[in-house]
Amino acid sequence: MQSEELYGFPRWGSGLFKSDEDGRLSVEPLADGRRICIKDVIEEAEGMGLRAPFVIRFQDLLRKRVHELNQLFQQAIAEEDYEGRYRGVFPIKVNQLREVVEEIIDAGEEFTYGLEAGSKPELMIALAMHEGPDALIVCNGYKDPDYIRLALLGRKLGKKVVLVVEQLTELDHIIAAARETGVDPLIGFRAKLSTRGEGKWATSTGDNAKFGLNTAEILLAAKKLRKAKLTDSLRLLHFHIGSQVPNILTIKNAVVEASRFYCQLVKMGFPMGILDVGGGLGIDYDGSRTNFESSMNYSMAEYARDVVANIRDICIGENVAMPDITSESGRAVVAPHSMLVVEVFERISKRESLSAKQNPKKKHKVVKDLEALVKNPTGLGRLERYHDAMQRKGEAFSLFNLGYLDLENRAAAEALFWQVCEDIAAEPNEKGYVPEELHDLTAKLADQYVCNFSVFQSLLDHWALRQLFPIAPLHRLNERPTVNATLVDITCDSDGKIDAFIDLEDTSRHLPLHPLNGEPYYLGVFLTGAYQDIMGDLHNLFGRVNEVHVFLEDDEENGFYIEETLEGSRIRDVINGVQYSHTDLARRIKKLIDRATKKDQIKPREGIRWLEFYEQLLESKTYLSIAHPKKRQRRKK
Numbered sequence: 001m002q003s004e005e006l007y008g009f010p011r012w013g014s015g016l017f018k019s020d021e022d023g024r025l026s027v028e029p030l031a032d033g034r035r036i037c038i039k040d041v042i043e044e045a046e047g048m049g050l051r052a053p054f055v056i057r058f059q060d061l062l063r064k065r066v067h068e069l070n071q072l073f074q075q076a077i078a079e080e081d082y083e084g085r086y087r088g089v090f091p092i093k094v095n096q097l098r099e100v101v102e103e104i105i106d107a108g109e110e111f112t113y114g115l116e117a118g119s120k121p122e123l124m125i126a127l128a129m130h131e132g133p134d135a136l137i138v139c140n141g142y143k144d145p146d147y148i149r150l151a152l153l154g155r156k157l158g159k160k161v162v163l164v165v166e167q168l169t170e171l172d173h174i175i176a177a178a179r180e181t182g183v184d185p186l187i188g189f190r191a192k193l194s195t196r197g198e199g200k201w202a203t204s205t206g207d208n209a210k211f212g213l214n215t216a217e218i219l220l221a222a223k224k225l226r227k228a229k230l231t232d233s234l235r236l237l238h239f240h241i242g243s244q245v246p247n248i249l250t251i252k253n254a255v256v257e258a259s260r261f262y263c264q265l266v267k268m269g270f271p272m273g274i275l276d277v278g279g280g281l282g283i284d285y286d287g288s289r290t291n292f293e294s295s296m297n298y299s300m301a302e303y304a305r306d307v308v309a310n311i312r313d314i315c316i317g318e319n320v321a322m323p324d325i326t327s328e329s330g331r332a333v334v335a336p337h338s339m340l341v342v343e344v345f346e347r348i349s350k351r352e353s354l355s356a357k358q359n360p361k362k363k364h365k366v367v368k369d370l371e372a373l374v375k376n377p378t379g380l381g382r383l384e385r386y387h388d389a390m391q392r393k394g395e396a397f398s399l400f401n402l403g404y405l406d407l408e409n410r411a412a413a414e415a416l417f418w419q420v421c422e423d424i425a426a427e428p429n430e431k432g433y434v435p436e437e438l439h440d441l442t443a444k445l446a447d448q449y450v451c452n453f454s455v456f457q458s459l460l461d462h463w464a465l466r467q468l469f470p471i472a473p474l475h476r477l478n479e480r481p482t483v484n485a486t487l488v489d490i491t492c493d494s495d496g497k498i499d500a501f502i503d504l505e506d507t508s509r510h511l512p513l514h515p516l517n518g519e520p521y522y523l524g525v526f527l528t529g530a531y532q533d534i535m536g537d538l539h540n541l542f543g544r545v546n547e548v549h550v551f552l553e554d555d556e557e558n559g560f561y562i563e564e565t566l567e568g569s570r571i572r573d574v575i576n577g578v579q580y581s582h583t584d585l586a587r588r589i590k591k592l593i594d595r596a597t598k599k600d601q602i603k604p605r606e607g608i609r610w611l612e613f614y615e616q617l618l619e620s621k622t623y624l625s626i627a628h629p630k631k632r633q634r635r636k637k
Helices: 002-007 037-047 060-078 096-112 120-131 143-158 170-183 215-227 248-267 302-319 331-337 353-355 367-374 383-399 406-424 441-445 459-464 572-575 582-599 606-617 628-637
Strands: 017-019 025-027 054-058 090-091 114-117 136-139 160-165 186-190 235-240 274-276 324-326 338-348 447-451 470-472 484-487 511-513 521-525 547-550 560-566
Touching: 002 037, 002 090, 002 470, 017 441, 025 037, 025 143, 025 572, 037 547, 037 560, 054 060, 054 186, 054 302, 060 331, 060 547, 090 096, 090 136, 090 406, 096 120, 096 331, 114 120, 120 143, 136 143, 143 160, 143 170, 160 170, 160 560, 186 215, 215 248, 235 248, 235 511, 248 274, 248 302, 248 367, 302 324, 331 338, 331 560, 367 406, 383 628, 447 459, 470 628, 572 582, 572 606, 582 606
Parallel strands: 054 547, 090 114, 114 136, 136 160, 160 186, 186 235, 235 274, 274 324, 447 484
Antiparallel strands: 017 025, 054 338, 338 447, 338 521, 470 521, 484 511, 547 560
């Protein structure tokens, strides 16, 4: 279908998303022919009392990604005659939610798939949730003595916990804690590579990187271990080239440099055994398969083969035993399994002013000039008409500010200006070249679709980093989209919007969507499983959205079942979260109502109703409760 190509489902969706004959989008989590209609999930969730916005997690797809990563490394190891094994870890920071971590641990059990922690809270989760005596727990991030003692507790419990040294001072604390507790630590060094990263997170490596030891510091750390008689404790070399690395050449170069570091440490007499290539495995958000920052010019299979082959080649050349390989791929594992569902409930349109023709009783000359530009009797070119329209618009605003133009003439001038822009944008471009000033006209004319969600809560990376996410309607895909739109959220912030969308050639300033018709209109924001669940803030006190966890089920009529639902934040939750007490606020409102009742501003029964209303709202969700005209009409019948 044309809609599938328009929204890029075959490209970024890896063939997992397709629309049916009714125009509804479905997902195939295991790529085995079994499909789940997303609109069916929405309707079932609504029947359970949940309303958009909400997150849908396709748990089968999450498990599939864990299996795929491990199997591709195993396959690459077999094909390259590699003598070590793959011992991956999931970095909890990418998505710390219990239901996500539990599913990953369960899916990775057969592969001895471990966890990575970057803070004390994350390590406390990892120690308690971690399964399997041979699976790794890799400890990154800055460490204080308590963090280190917590890791040593893991060693006492028989877990393979590796403390990665990010700064030299951490090694002193590790040595002191090992002596105090009598526990032999497992230690790793994080190398600060000279290989330059690429993409939005390029500064994760290099001379000015926040983490890691440079060459001189690695040598000094090695001396400290020898002096402390902990030579046998150094087992791992780690590096991190950055998140979402778009270019495979960057990864190859980093692996080669890190392999050299590893071999040198082995030749210095350290037992080693593990080379941790960190994160960086990307997601093709825009489906272009390029080295653009929102894409990647390689596949997961190519990544695994290149990591394995380059480590093997360096080790053979250095006559060093091949190490076990660890990667900390988080984004690639969890991003695809989750999507955000938002409901469009209103539009802001310049076309409304275009359709409402203004006809002042006494037209000012600037209005007459703009009317002439609309008619264009002299056949002016597109660019010249645009320049003239901009000039007349500026004149109109100046005249209004000086008091020489009334409100009706200003309104007429505005409507005529946008009519000229609309006509210019609609004209065919015979020359092929589009001047820069006209290039953005379509975006300027685009409608704004108001969606019931918060960018800051659910898509923080789009606001903070301009990360692109695939966005598409979840139904009506058998209809032609006739509206160019940007998306705005319900926060009181001008930055609460999405105005950059994926496009094969470049980013697009608008998204083709369907006209609103009084029925619920749902959009899906895809590949949101990495970071977005955790990094959202409480702008305007819009809290977490509802969640729906879905599994395939052949015995069910619609092919799935909802295993678990998690309710989003209630108003009382977010109020309490910013140090207010919802009960205290209710008491204060009651005092104000009582005072107004005594002054006869509010009648007693009316006051009781207002207090009940306030208290009921405290128990309600933070997002808007949307009523649809057509649904209301059906209920009246």
